[in-house]
Amino acid sequence: MHIEIHGCRIERLRSDHHCRCTPKFLCMTKRTCLVVLLIWCTVVLQACAPRVKPTLSDDVHREVAMADRLMAKGDYRGAEEIYRRLAGKIRSPGKEHFLLLAAAALLESGDTAAAKEVTYPIDPRRLESRDYEAYYLITAQVALNAGQPEQAMEWLNFIRTDQLGRDQLLRYYRLRAEAYALLGNPLEAARERVLLGARLRDAGKREENNSVILELLSKVPEEQLLAQQPPPPDTFGGWMALMAILKGHQPDSEALDEQLEQWQSAFPHHPAMAGRMRSFVKKYHYSLHPPEFVAVLLPQSGPYTGAAEAVREGILAAYQRHPENGRPGIQFYDSQGGNPFSLYRQAVAEGAKFVIGPLDKENVRRFASSGELPVPVLALNQLPDLQKENLFQFGLNPVDEARQAASSAWFDGFHRALILVPASSFGNRLAKEFSTYWRALGGTVLDVQSYDPNNPDFSLPVQRLLKFQPQAPSPDESGAAISEPQIRADADFIFMVASPRQGRLLRPQLVAFRAAHLPVYATSLVYGGRPDPTDDVALDGIIFCDIPFLFADQLSAQLPGNGITPANPAWDELPGPYLRLIALGADAYHLAFHMKDLISRSDGTYSGLTGALSLSAGDRIRRQLYCAQFNQGIPHIRGKGMQIEVDSNESMGQQRTAHRRARR
Numbered sequence: 001m002h003i004e005i006h007g008c009r010i011e012r013l014r015s016d017h018h019c020r021c022t023p024k025f026l027c028m029t030k031r032t033c034l035v036v037l038l039i040w041c042t043v044v045l046q047a048c049a050p051r052v053k054p055t056l057s058d059d060v061h062r063e064v065a066m067a068d069r070l071m072a073k074g075d076y077r078g079a080e081e082i083y084r085r086l087a088g089k090i091r092s093p094g095k096e097h098f099l100l101l102a103a104a105a106l107l108e109s110g111d112t113a114a115a116k117e118v119t120y121p122i123d124p125r126r127l128e129s130r131d132y133e134a135y136y137l138i139t140a141q142v143a144l145n146a147g148q149p150e151q152a153m154e155w156l157n158f159i160r161t162d163q164l165g166r167d168q169l170l171r172y173y174r175l176r177a178e179a180y181a182l183l184g185n186p187l188e189a190a191r192e193r194v195l196l197g198a199r200l201r202d203a204g205k206r207e208e209n210n211s212v213i214l215e216l217l218s219k220v221p222e223e224q225l226l227a228q229q230p231p232p233p234d235t236f237g238g239w240m241a242l243m244a245i246l247k248g249h250q251p252d253s254e255a256l257d258e259q260l261e262q263w264q265s266a267f268p269h270h271p272a273m274a275g276r277m278r279s280f281v282k283k284y285h286y287s288l289h290p291p292e293f294v295a296v297l298l299p300q301s302g303p304y305t306g307a308a309e310a311v312r313e314g315i316l317a318a319y320q321r322h323p324e325n326g327r328p329g330i331q332f333y334d335s336q337g338g339n340p341f342s343l344y345r346q347a348v349a350e351g352a353k354f355v356i357g358p359l360d361k362e363n364v365r366r367f368a369s370s371g372e373l374p375v376p377v378l379a380l381n382q383l384p385d386l387q388k389e390n391l392f393q394f395g396l397n398p399v400d401e402a403r404q405a406a407s408s409a410w411f412d413g414f415h416r417a418l419i420l421v422p423a424s425s426f427g428n429r430l431a432k433e434f435s436t437y438w439r440a441l442g443g444t445v446l447d448v449q450s451y452d453p454n455n456p457d458f459s460l461p462v463q464r465l466l467k468f469q470p471q472a473p474s475p476d477e478s479g480a481a482i483s484e485p486q487i488r489a490d491a492d493f494i495f496m497v498a499s500p501r502q503g504r505l506l507r508p509q510l511v512a513f514r515a516a517h518l519p520v521y522a523t524s525l526v527y528g529g530r531p532d533p534t535d536d537v538a539l540d541g542i543i544f545c546d547i548p549f550l551f552a553d554q555l556s557a558q559l560p561g562n563g564i565t566p567a568n569p570a571w572d573e574l575p576g577p578y579l580r581l582i583a584l585g586a587d588a589y590h591l592a593f594h595m596k597d598l599i600s601r602s603d604g605t606y607s608g609l610t611g612a613l614s615l616s617a618g619d620r621i622r623r624q625l626y627c628a629q630f631n632q633g634i635p636h637i638r639g640k641g642m643q644i645e646v647d648s649n650e651s652m653g654q655q656r657t658a659h660r661r662a663r664r
Contacts, residue, residue, distance in 0.1 A: 060086060067101070076109035084118070093128045100131055103138050112145035133159050133168060140175050149182035170199060181216065187224070190216040194236045197271060210271060211599070217243040218596075238267035290593050293329040295347035297357030299336035304360050310578040311359065311380060313571065314585025314609075317564050328353075328592075335363060341370035348375050354592040356380065367391060376595070378588055387618040392595075394588060394621040396547075396580055396610065398426075401523040401625065402434045404545040404641035405495060406441065408627050409521050411642070414492035416444045418465055418518075420506070421497040423450035430497050430523065438495075441644060446491055451506075453499075458506050459513075465494075468513045485514055493519040496542070500528045504538040519543065524625075529576025530566070533633030540632065545625040545641040549583035549609040554637050555626075564609065583609035591621070612640075 067082035080102045087098035099118055106115035119142060124135055136155045143152035156176055164172060173196035180189035190213050197209045217225065217239060225244040230237035245259045264273060296315060298308040312332065319330055331350070333343045340363045344355055355377045358364055364379045365386065373390035382393040409417070417438055421427035427450060435445045449465040451458045462468075467488040494515070498506055503526040510520065524546040526539065548555055552565040564586055566579050574582075587608035597604040598615040606613045611623035622643065628635035 060089070067105075071105060071108070076105045080105035080109070092126045093131070096122050096127050096135075097131050100134055100138060103142075104134075107138065107141055107145070112142055116142045116146070129163075133163050137168060137171055137175065140179075144175060144178055144182070147182070149179040152179045153183075166199070170196060173199070177212075177216075186216040186219040187228070190220075190239065191236055194239060198235070206271065213239055214243065218247070222247045232266040233269075235267075235270065238263075238270040239272065241267070242270075242272055290326070291328055291353035293331070293351045293353055294589070294592055295344075295350075295352035295355045296330065296332045297335040297340055297343055297347075297355065297363075298332060298359055300332075300334040302336045304336075306578070307581055308359055310574060310581035311585035311588070314564075314582035314587075315356070315589045316585075317568075317582070318586040318589040321563060322589075333357075335359070340367055344370075344373070344375075344377065354378070356588045356592070364393070378591055380584065380588060382620055385618075392591075392615075392619045392621060394584070394591065394613075396584060397623075398430060398523050398525070399433050400623050400643065401545050402430050402495075402497075403437050403643045404625055404627065405521040405523060405543070406434055406438050406443075407642045407644050408543060408545065408638075409493050409495070409519070410438075410441050410443065410644070412493075412519070414519070415442070416446050416490055416492045418446055418491045418494045419448040419496075420461065420465055420494055421448070421450055422453040422502070424453065427453075427497050434495050446488075451502075453502060456505055458502075458509055462506070462509045462513055462515075466491075466510075466513055466515050487514050491518060493521060496520050496522045496526070498522060498526055500526060500532075500536070500539070503542065504535060507538055507540075507542060524580070527628075527635060529579045531634055535633070536630060537633035539630040541630060543627060543629045543638065544635075545627040546635075547580055547583055547610045547623070548626050550579060551626055551628065551635070551637055580610070587613065 063082050063086055067079040067086075070076070070079040070082070083098045083102035083105060087095045087102065090098065099122055103115040103118040106112075106118060115138070119135070119139055122135065124132065127135055136158045140152040140155040143149070143155060152175065156172065156179065159172060161169065161172065173192050177189045177192035177196065180186070180192060193209055193213045193216065197206055197213070200206045200209060220240075220243070222244050225240045225247070229240035229244070232238065241263055245256070245263055248259075264270075267273075296312070298312055299305060300308070315330075319327070322328075329351075331347065331352070333347060335343060335358050340358045344367070347355055353375055355375060357378075357380055358367065359380045361381050361383055364381050364383055367373075367377065367379065368383075368386050368388045368391060373388065376390050376392065378392045378394055380395055382395040382397050386393070417434075419431050419434060421431045431448050431450075435448070438445055447465055449461045451461040469486040494510070496503070496506065503522065507520065510516070510518070520542045522542050522544040524544055526542060526544050527546055527550070528536075529550055549564075549566060552567070564583075566582075571579065571582065587606075587610050590608060591598075591606065591613070594606040597606055598613065598621070604614065605624075608623075611625045614622050614624070616622040624643070625641040627638045627641045629638055630636075
């Protein structure tokens, strides 16, 4: 019998009462040998025993609970302060545990430098086993944020994936994908994304991840995709084969449909064909091949002629600035009085690969109820609850403006709203949209009042909204004092829908009835489109959200559009509001060549003249606007607007923090 102690082989001899220690150790008596053995066993057992976590006091538990609540609310700085304070009170390894929590909070707040400062002195050897992988995930994130993908990959290589929890494993694959992408290796980034997708439970997140996989593989040469793809039924090989097919065929090719059918037979359960991905793949294919011929459906007579002419001006302005070597053919079709779908089929037959229009809502509705759309259509209007494959909806929807005005008020810290709108279907619709959205944010609507837009005296609805009480006799010590006029004290702000003329009358009346202290938020309707300080001084203080095109003088180099600005002498005679339609036309033309950015990524955007454009549910183009405030009759930019996704799982506090970072 023998036992090894640090390289020393201890043997028990049957023939005598001595032990022999080899190699070349002095011989010991049996009793001495047993004493050594007992001491060694005690040391080994102590080393192998799990570390006993220090007992935390009730005060510490309360502080941890408070920090966790702050994290849930999005107050990452507040949580970090508590975690850092706890780290100063507790010995290792608890100290390192709370330092890691502080670093994670700092990363959420966007402060990578501070997170690095916190993690730098941590010795991984002092960590509890539960914190070992967390440490390398955090240090990898710090390195990625600092633009050091090589260092991030080194940290990630220390991680034992079998020790990761589910959320940590998702983060691990996402970080590796990001590191590979920054290293200029889209193929390996896509491979990590495939591993990530296999572990995502939420269908929406899987589809978002799938779109990123396609975007990454679109950057890989077709020859490499064909040469390196694993054979069926390998999932990653299926993605590579699919992208090779999409790259190798033009839209509307019969061979493409044949190849896709063969691909689906080879990969029958591939995630690219799950849920909405089937139609996504088709749309994405168009985005890989910029259109060589664009058709535009606009009325050349009738009630929408003026608006259509402004849109046409914007399209032509963008077209003329398009480099000649990539400029497509373009053809305008008169949509007035005819069947827009018939015009669409005519345009497709004549070679159109992208169609802009129609403009009015009724024709958009007719389009949606017609046949299939083999070529993408960008309608210049939006209808609620309307959706059709290959039909994208883009317009100057005032609902976007109402929601971003609401978000501005929310992030300004207000909760209790008053609403003042014109007595019309338009005013009622915006009041309803604002109220629904504001309540979903967690705010309260105290009152809604409408005014007659044709009556220049708005005093009665204003008094009702404010619960205005005029001067009245009120006894005091002498019995002769007069009370001051009173208004309600429970409101935080007013949301107003008004034209420039109506706003110039309403704002002074709000001031006259003692509501000068209440901030007023409005839609873009309140601004005429061109600076008019003489008349618009009456609008001072009003906050509204509008398209960046109208703030060209303030945005200067930030304004996209290849030099298209409102300061065009040819447009001087157009009504101010038509400038927005010019911007709409220019962006519609540019989207024909930038749909890939919107389709392929969940965070894909195009910086347009009408705002930062992204693709939302129902294939609607959403606009992120700029918010401005009148000062001495001139609108001055406050920052970018933000429309909160009220149906997301994020807390309002997290979304407030995200917005503040976006505005910076």
